Amino acid sequence: LAKTTQPISMDSYEGQEVNITCSHNNIATNDYITWYQQFPSQGPRFIIQGYKTKVTNEVASLFIPADRKSSTLSLPRVSLSDTAVYYCLVGGGSGGYQKVTFGTGTKLQVIP
Amino acid sequence: NAGVTQTPKFQVLKTGQSMTLQCAQDMNHNSMYWYRQDPGMGLRLIYYSASEGTTDKGEVPNGYNVSRLNKREFSLRLESAAPSQTSVYFCASQREKARMNTEAFFGQGTRLTVV
Numbered sequence A: 001l002a003k004t005t006q007p008i009s010m011d012s013y014e015g016q017e018v019n020i021t022c023s024h025n026n027i028a029t030n031d032y033i034t035w036y037q038q039f040p041s042q043g044p045r046f047i048i049q050g051y052k053t054k055v056t057n058e059v060a061s062l063f064i065p066a067d068r069k070s071s072t073l074s075l076p077r078v079s080l081s082d083t084a085v086y087y088c089l090v091g092g093g094s095g096g097y098q099k100v101t102f103g104t105g106t107k108l109q110v111i112p
Numbered sequence B: 001n002a003g004v005t006q007t008p009k010f011q012v013l014k015t016g017q018s019m020t021l022q023c024a025q026d027m028n029h030n031s032m033y034w035y036r037q038d039p040g041m042g043l044r045l046i047y048y049s050a051s052e053g054t055t056d057k058g059e060v061p062n063g064y065n066v067s068r069l070n071k072r073e074f075s076l077r078l079e080s081a082a083p084s085q086t087s088v089y090f091c092a093s094q095r096e097k098a099r100m101n102t103e104a105f106f107g108q109g110t111r112l113t114v115v
Helices: none
Strands: A009-013 A018-023 A031-038 A045-050 A053-056 A061-064 A070-075 A084-092 A106-111 B004-007 B010-013 B019-025 B031-037 B043-049 B064-068 B074-078 B087-094 B104-106 B110-114
Touching: A009 A018, A018 A084, A018 A106, A031 A061, A045 A053, A045 A061, A045 A070, A045 B104, A070 A084, B004 B087, B010 B019, B019 B031, B019 B087, B031 B064, B031 B074, B043 B064, B043 B074, B074 B087
Parallel strands: A009 A106, B010 B110
Antiparallel strands: A018 A070, A031 A045, A031 A084, A053 A061, A061 A070, A084 A106, B004 B019, B019 B074, B031 B043, B031 B087, B064 B074, B087 B104, B087 B110
């Protein structure tokens, strides 16, 4: 599985857009990029997944440049309830089984 | 729709005691995982099971054993608990990889303290 690098922590004020970038220089051709969110005392929760360009859902957007060596999770207009740890995962491949392996994540603190 | 259920939620063990953490999922997923998360750290994979009857080691398997009892259940056993195994344990399940969906679903965790 490709190694990922994320900032350890970020602070943001309520109402701002937050962008968390993940570096994955060794991403393989068939790898997907997946982001999870974890609140204190809870298990991680899937946010978004993408392969290339841009993916958007009701929670976030994921931007992936053409070389796919990095990705950016964008959270629009964050609120205090978005305070959590965000994990970037890279892996997958063509069909078959993929185990989910986590790094240390980015701790986002939203400030009133 | 319960998703992934872990029992117990909290446990205190004495050094050397044994116990089994239970995990069950009701989503008909083939893949199941056990992770541990130490304070302020990310999740580390202990064991995983790609399908009923198969298990494989993850990053930190020492001191643990697992059983994939059937498709629904995946248990984690500590044969002789040590203080270094004090952690929060998460079980997860994942649908067999399809092209666009590798979402994993997690339980609420078991907080284990070994004294």
